[in-house]
Amino acid sequence: xxxxxxRIAELxxxxxxxxxxxxxxxxxxxxxEDGRLAWVGAASDAPAADETVDAGGRAMIPGFVDSHSHxxxxxxxxxxxxxxxAGQKYAAGGIRSTVAATRAAGDDELRARLRGFLDEMxxxxxxxxxxxxxxxxxxxxxxxxxxxxxxxxPEVTFLGAHVVPTEYADRPDxxxxxxxxxxxxxxxxxxxxxxxxCETGAFTVAQSRRVLEAGAARGLTPRVHASQLGPGEGVRLxxxxxxxxxxxxxxxxxxxxxxxxxxxxxxxxxPGVEFxxxxxxxxxxxxxxxxxxVALACDTNPGSSFTSSMPFCIAIAVRDMGMTPAExxxxxxxxxARALRRDDVGIIAPGARADxxxxxxPTRVHLAYRPGVPLVRQVWKDGVAAG
Amino acid sequence: xxxxxxRIAELxxxxxxxxxxxxxxxxxxxxxEDGRLAWVGAASDAPAADETVDAGGRAMIPGFVDSHSHxxxxxxxxxxxxxxxAGQKYAAGGIRSTVAATRAAGDDELRARLRGFLDEMxxxxxxxxxxxxxxxxxxxxxxxxxxxxxxxxPEVTFLGAHVVPTEYADRPDxxxxxxxxxxxxxxxxxxxxxxxxCETGAFTVAQSRRVLEAGAARGLTPRVHASQLGPGEGVRLxxxxxxxxxxxxxxxxxxxxxxxxxxxxxxxxxPGVEFxxxxxxxxxxxxxxxxxxVALACDTNPGSSFTSSMPFCIAIAVRDMGMTPAExxxxxxxxxARALRRDDVGIIAPGARADxxxxxxPTRVHLAYRPGVPLVRQVWKDGVAAG
Numbered sequence: 137x138x139x140x141x142x143r144i145a146e147l148x149x150x151x152x153x154x155x156x157x158x159x160x161x162x163x164x165x166x167x168x169e170d171g172r173l174a175w176v177g178a179a180s181d182a183p184a185a186d187e188t189v190d191a192g193g194r195a196m197i198p199g200f201v202d203s204h205s206h207x208x209x210x211x212x213x214x215x216x217x218x219x220x221x222a223g224q225k226y227a228a229g230g231i232r233s234t235v236a237a238t239r240a241a242g243d244d245e246l247r248a249r250l251r252g253f254l255d256e257m258x259x260x261x262x263x264x265x266x267x268x269x270x271x272x273x274x275x276x277x278x279x280x281x282x283x284x285x286x287x288x289x290p291e292v293t294f295l296g297a298h299v300v301p302t303e304y305a306d307r308p309d310x311x312x313x314x315x316x317x318x319x320x321x322x323x324x325x326x327x328x329x330x331x332x333x334c335e336t337g338a339f340t341v342a343q344s345r346r347v348l349e350a351g352a353a354r355g356l357t358p359r360v361h362a363s364q365l366g367p368g369e370g371v372r373l374x375x376x377x378x379x380x381x382x383x384x385x386x387x388x389x390x391x392x393x394x395x396x397x398x399x400x401x402x403x404x405x406x407p408g409v410e411f412x413x414x415x416x417x418x419x420x421x422x423x424x425x426x427x428x429x430v431a432l433a434c435d436t437n438p439g440s441s442f443t444s445s446m447p448f449c450i451a452i453a454v455r456d457m458g459m460t461p462a463e464x465x466x467x468x469x470x471x472x473a474r475a476l477r478r479d480d481v482g483i484i485a486p487g488a489r490a491d492x493x494x495x496x497x498p499t500r501v502h503l504a505y506r507p508g509v510p511l512v513r514q515v516w517k518d519g520v521a522a523g
Numbered sequence: 524x525x526x527x528x529x530r531i532a533e534l535x536x537x538x539x540x541x542x543x544x545x546x547x548x549x550x551x552x553x554x555x556e557d558g559r560l561a562w563v564g565a566a567s568d569a570p571a572a573d574e575t576v577d578a579g580g581r582a583m584i585p586g587f588v589d590s591h592s593h594x595x596x597x598x599x600x601x602x603x604x605x606x607x608x609a610g611q612k613y614a615a616g617g618i619r620s621t622v623a624a625t626r627a628a629g630d631d632e633l634r635a636r637l638r639g640f641l642d643e644m645x646x647x648x649x650x651x652x653x654x655x656x657x658x659x660x661x662x663x664x665x666x667x668x669x670x671x672x673x674x675x676x677p678e679v680t681f682l683g684a685h686v687v688p689t690e691y692a693d694r695p696d697x698x699x700x701x702x703x704x705x706x707x708x709x710x711x712x713x714x715x716x717x718x719x720x721c722e723t724g725a726f727t728v729a730q731s732r733r734v735l736e737a738g739a740a741r742g743l744t745p746r747v748h749a750s751q752l753g754p755g756e757g758v759r760l761x762x763x764x765x766x767x768x769x770x771x772x773x774x775x776x777x778x779x780x781x782x783x784x785x786x787x788x789x790x791x792x793x794p795g796v797e798f799x800x801x802x803x804x805x806x807x808x809x810x811x812x813x814x815x816x817v818a819l820a821c822d823t824n825p826g827s828s829f830t831s832s833m834p835f836c837i838a839i840a841v842r843d844m845g846m847t848p849a850e851x852x853x854x855x856x857x858x859x860a861r862a863l864r865r866d867d868v869g870i871i872a873p874g875a876r877a878d879x880x881x882x883x884x885p886t887r888v889h890l891a892y893r894p895g896v897p898l899v900r901q902v903w904k905d906g907v908a909a910g
Contacts, residue, residue, distance in 0.1 A: 217891070221891065260896070498601075502601060504608065509830055510647070
């Protein structure tokens with residue numbers, strides 16, 4: 137079955153073209169075959185197909201690649217959010233209340249939540265999602281979370297080192313022993329990535345190094361939560377260890393930026409966090425101009441960022457972080473793919489997965505120009521029309 | 524036909540109760556009959572009905588009342604938005620490019636756009652929409668816009684005094700003669716409200732007074748665009764003339780706030796404008812604490828705010844304007860109704876229109892807690908389930 141989608145007014149391919157990183161084509165068409173893209177080009181040159189879909193002069197972009205989420209949890213923290221908006225500061229310790237709710241939930245409840253979030257995200261154009269553990273914090277509970285996450289995505293991250301659980305509050309190094317020993321043994325078979333929250337109130341640089349090196353020794357590639365609540369050494373540790381991504385980066389020093397620009401580590405910005413914790417937004421303009429590769433992700437979690445909307449993150453990135461609409465769309469598609477070291481998503485090119493988003497708009501600029509409006513008209517995931 | 528909606532975890536009635544302006548009920552139910560609400564109360568006390576809808580422990584709020592929009596136009600200004608995000612300042616003069624596109628469009632094109640926007644808004648929970656003219660700026664074109672708007676809403680505003688059109692650029696008072704004479708004659712039969720953009724670059728206070736008084740003499744009630752781009756005398760003029768609402772209010776003086784607090788004029792804040800023009804957000808906290816009645820609206824228009832999402836405006840109002848989630852929800856429902864002097868919408872009470880929004884969330888707080896996520900699960904307009 138060959139499906140041609142034609143009359144695409146503006147096609148963001150992310151195959152760099154004449155100095156345009158978005159590789160923008162106008163009046164374009166794409167051909168889907170067996171879940172992959174078989175051809176991409178001008179509508180007037182389109183090959184024959186078994187069925188044709190008329191895009192009606194709308195814009196198309198690659199499916200969003202959301203490279204940072206914490207979807208495996210139970211409960212919510214709406215009351216904490218409300219209190220914070222009334223003036224209370226965000227503290228990482230709030231994670232523990234979600235740990236209690238998650239531990240108390242059955243597998244089927246967690247599965248239903250995961251499926252619910254993935255459906256919600258797909259309807260908003262997200263076709264690839266990374267999911268972290270980190271609300272279990274015991275061997276059995278972390279194993280359960282990576283196992284359930286692996287049922288719905290190949291991009292599973294073991295984040296046993298999310299926060300020190302209450303029962304280890306006075307002996308954090310003993311908890312790191314657990315994470316790097318029995319917990320890693322139980323979780324590694326389900327995970328692709330190892331992550332740590334390297335921040336004051338969570339794990340020190342030395343502890344973070346232990347976690348990441350232990351994971352790497354088991355074949356997991358590092359990614360690091362760092363510089364969310366203040367400046368720290370997490371970024372340089374991530375670069376030293378060849379992490380795929382450092383995530384947050386709200387507070388970066390010039391040294392951090394230089395190290396990132398010289399590395400292959402992606403900086404994943406999470407505008408939903410600054411939005412929902414009322415922190416200052418990072419200056420993405422400065423980062424991009426310095427040569428850092430930037431991705432955008434939602435960081436969907438019940439504490440610091442409960443959005444699952446990549447279009448919302450794009451709008452904030454443009455309004456408050458100095459990105460152009462083209463840069464923000466690139467960062468939420470190709471940038472996310474780089475952060476996950478994937479070359480089959482985040483791009484519209486022959487051979488890539490047919491993960492496509494047709495917008496109810498003539499340009500990708502509308503994602504920022506029409507903030508909050510559900511502009512995703514149709515999504516294809518592996519060539520199959522969703523919804 | 525009597526339809527009972529039951530198992531509503533949190534019902535925002537906006538009928539003040541024990542110091543709660545939102546009149547919040549838990550575990551509630553509502554009964555719809557002939558497009559109106561026939562009964563509202565505890566689920567355990569619900570009367571018999573012909574059919575029952577299970578709200579499944581979700582939250583319900585009144586349909587949003589969007590009291591400020593400019594939906595009657597053609598074209599868009601995505602390129603202007605993109606340039607502004609790259610550093611160019613917003614100027615009211617950009618309105619003229621939309622005037623040219625609107626004048627060139629046929630009635631059927633404008634009708635299709637209007638219906639498209641109303642459908643888009645309904646899907647996002649908006650059940651009452653005010654629509655202004657103002658992209659015609661000739662007798663025939665303004666008459667056409669109010670006539671087409673009146674086909675889809677009773678809340679039609681004649682805004683011939685939106686900006687001085689190019690052909691009157693060197694004789695603005697002659698344009699005011701036209702607006703208050705033949706244009707008003709042509710438009711008054713279709714309109715309920717008279718509005719003017721009282722701002723440097725648009726109309727002076729003296730010109731604004733002429734427009735509003737002429738409209739009032741024809742039975743139209745004033746509403747005023749003021750203090751969007753800088754402080755001015757528009758607010759005090761609006762209060763003096765008993766306007767239903769002053770809209771924008773980005774730059775208010777202490778005198779403005781005192782005058783509003785002592786008046787029956789609503790202050791309609793439009794967060795989408797500050798978002799899309801990168802202006803500073805007004806301090807809604809200060810306004811509410813001073814006793815001003817605040818409404819929230821989208822100001823959907825192609826120049827300064829192309830959102831149509833009341834949930835987005837609520838999220839911004841909470842994050843950046845100091846409103847509590849409860850205040851923001853009240854302002855976007857009951858507040859909008861006050862701004863339109865309506866007592867049959869924006870409220871969930873016996874006798875009111877059955878305009879209802881069921882959220883995919885257990886509380887209204889989630890509208891701010893989950894920014895950008897389409898949380899509207901089901902909408903009823905005049906008792907009829909939409910979509």
